[in-house]
Amino acid sequence: MEKLFKGCLEVNKGKLGYFGVRFLEKQLSYLKKMGKHYEIRSLCGASIYLEFINKNKEIEIKFNANNYARENFCVDIYKNDIFLESKYFGKNIQSGVLKIKDIILGNKYTVFFPNTCSWYIEEIKGEIEASCEKTSKRVLILGDSISQGMETLNPSITYVNLLRKIKKWNILNQGVGGMEFESLVLEKMKKFNPELIIVALGTNDVLKNDNIEIKFKEIEEYFEKIKEIYRTQEIVIITPIPILNEKYKENYEKIQQKLKKVGLKNKYKIINGEELIIKNKKFYYDKEIHPNELGFTTMALNLINKL
Numbered sequence: 001m002e003k004l005f006k007g008c009l010e011v012n013k014g015k016l017g018y019f020g021v022r023f024l025e026k027q028l029s030y031l032k033k034m035g036k037h038y039e040i041r042s043l044c045g046a047s048i049y050l051e052f053i054n055k056n057k058e059i060e061i062k063f064n065a066n067n068y069a070r071e072n073f074c075v076d077i078y079k080n081d082i083f084l085e086s087k088y089f090g091k092n093i094q095s096g097v098l099k100i101k102d103i104i105l106g107n108k109y110t111v112f113f114p115n116t117c118s119w120y121i122e123e124i125k126g127e128i129e130a131s132c133e134k135t136s137k138r139v140l141i142l143g144d145s146i147s148q149g150m151e152t153l154n155p156s157i158t159y160v161n162l163l164r165k166i167k168k169w170n171i172l173n174q175g176v177g178g179m180e181f182e183s184l185v186l187e188k189m190k191k192f193n194p195e196l197i198i199v200a201l202g203t204n205d206v207l208k209n210d211n212i213e214i215k216f217k218e219i220e221e222y223f224e225k226i227k228e229i230y231r232t233q234e235i236v237i238i239t240p241i242p243i244l245n246e247k248y249k250e251n252y253e254k255i256q257q258k259l260k261k262v263g264l265k266n267k268y269k270i271i272n273g274e275e276l277i278i279k280n281k282k283f284y285y286d287k288e289i290h291p292n293e294l295g296f297t298t299m300a301l302n303l304i305n306k307l
Helices: 025-034 036-043 159-167 203-208 212-229 246-266 293-304
Strands: 010-014 017-021 049-054 058-066 072-079 082-091 095-101 108-112 118-125 128-130 138-143 170-175 196-200 234-238 269-271
Touching: 017 058, 025 036, 072 095, 138 159, 159 170, 159 293, 196 212, 203 212, 203 246, 212 246, 234 246, 246 269
Parallel strands: 138 170, 138 196, 196 234, 234 269
Antiparallel strands: 010 017, 017 118, 049 108, 049 128, 058 095, 058 118, 072 082, 072 108
């Protein structure tokens, strides 16, 4: 069962079934201390997916779910890397069965479960085998709700999951809704051993509207920790994408400039978030902060040429 899971540090087995983990125990312990908000989001299966080859004409995947950060439970299914269908199961469901029928055997199936809840695989009926396709690069993404994919109904249509598909990267997504530049969360991922680290934070620092000098200090401390942990790896900073509410404009510009300054100082690659998505409400789910499927697709396509 464990070999079917992709996009996670490890696979554990609990009372509800098998589940993928995105964080080390030390990180999870600290996130729990930060509050229930962070604990729930860190336990969500963001960008974790199943991948397998069908050996039977009918496959049944029995799953369970809890710890909802958002209420919808939707599953995206790809067949041989081509989008096949999306199945909506409802809101805050506790269990369900995903059925896949195919008269032709030997096809590769990729199944994305929600980014915004904890999900567990209890049982799989029908013979399958794990897919052993190689990935081109190990990538660690440190982000907030935008990286987690907080508001999209389709779990596969986030900038992280689209980058994984297009670039063929092995991505560990440590995006957590509400996350700021919290250096104490950072730990060296020895087992995963990333070759590229993408830092996509700053939006919540803008929204908090706290003392800007305190925010600047937190940003500096965060990247000092990054430099200490990842001395030889490539580091990329993605500055915040546009926030539509103009009341945040001053703080937004200050955070943008600070991140660019820190990036230049450390010789990190800097990607301007303002160039990734059009500042228009039709690209945003909540008309302000979180991209919708169109926004995430635009963001991913623009990122491809910059990474």
